[in-house]
Amino acid sequence: MNFLRTELFEYETHYRVEKLKSQGIFENKRQDPTGLIAALQSTELVGVLNMLYCILLHGIIPDHNTSAPAETYPQHTIHVAIQSLRFLNSFAFLDLPTFQAVCGAEGLSLAFRHIVSSLLWYCYHHTCEDLLHEVIVCVGYFTVNHPDNQLTVQSGRHPTVLQKLCQLPFQYFSDQRLIKVLFPTLITACYNNPQNKVILEQEMSCILLATFIQDFAQSLSQSDNKSSQQKERIPGAQDYLDFSNRFPREMWEDARKFFLNKDTIC
Numbered sequence: 001m002n003f004l005r006t007e008l009f010e011y012e013t014h015y016r017v018e019k020l021k022s023q024g025i026f027e028n029k030r031q032d033p034t035g036l037i038a039a040l041q042s043t044e045l046v047g048v049l050n051m052l053y054c055i056l057l058h059g060i061i062p063d064h065n066t067s068a069p070a071e072t073y074p075q076h077t078i079h080v081a082i083q084s085l086r087f088l089n090s091f092a093f094l095d096l097p098t099f100q101a102v103c104g105a106e107g108l109s110l111a112f113r114h115i116v117s118s119l120l121w122y123c124y125h126h127t128c129e130d131l132l133h134e135v136i137v138c139v140g141y142f143t144v145n146h147p148d149n150q151l152t153v154q155s156g157r158h159p160t161v162l163q164k165l166c167q168l169p170f171q172y173f174s175d176q177r178l179i180k181v182l183f184p185t186l187i188t189a190c191y192n193n194p195q196n197k198v199i200l201e202q203e204m205s206c207i208l209l210a211t212f213i214q215d216f217a218q219s220l221s222q223s224d225n226k227s228s229q230q231k232e233r234i235p236g237a238q239d240y241l242d243f244s245n246r247f248p249r250e251m252w253e254d255a256r257k258f259f260l261n262k263d264t265i266c
Helices: 002-022 036-042 045-057 075-094 096-103 108-125 129-143 147-153 161-166 176-190 194-201 207-232 249-260
Strands: none
Touching: 036 045, 036 096, 045 075, 045 096, 045 108, 075 096, 075 129, 096 108, 096 129, 108 129, 108 147, 108 161, 129 147, 129 161, 129 176, 147 161, 147 176, 161 176, 161 194, 176 194, 176 207, 176 249, 207 249
């Protein structure tokens, strides 16, 4: 897994820095000079989702309605899960449409939902911040501007993936460091989806998301030079935590109005 992730970052380094300067990660036109993207697509991301499903669920879907803590995973299982999700997030950062198409495909989308649902439940009962943050970011990339994948996170057993995200500990709604991790994913999961917005409003106020977008937009002009310098450097672990890389900048204002709108009809 570390080898695959290293290969992916080396591939990114060759061309992605210059491409990001002009078009950002939400631009669909991607080059694939080495054929790596095609290879990962044809192998369903080298079977990472199927592997995670096997080692985390063992063919059994746990009952997430119980209040009993989940059984503790061995440390090596946690390590594999973290590295696998970092691999998925790195690929999403490299080629978002392909990532969404593979993870949202029939069959794999169900496995993806079970995996992230189980990991969110696990992290709720066991402190594992690194794993939780990778899961949150991955759900964000999975759902951004993708109605079918938005449906995936609000379907299935209750609490659904979307409900679990809304029920994370209070710090994720009060601590600015953690807000920056969670809120972009809530935005991508619910933007332009009235049904998901209604589910969100049952757990929290949409005004919080609108305020987050507004505050981020207002501070952007003050940090444009710094952000530009960050995008020019070799890709790093924090790049996919940046709001600009998790939700298209040109949609911020429309999203802010969407979450302020009280007339949503489902």
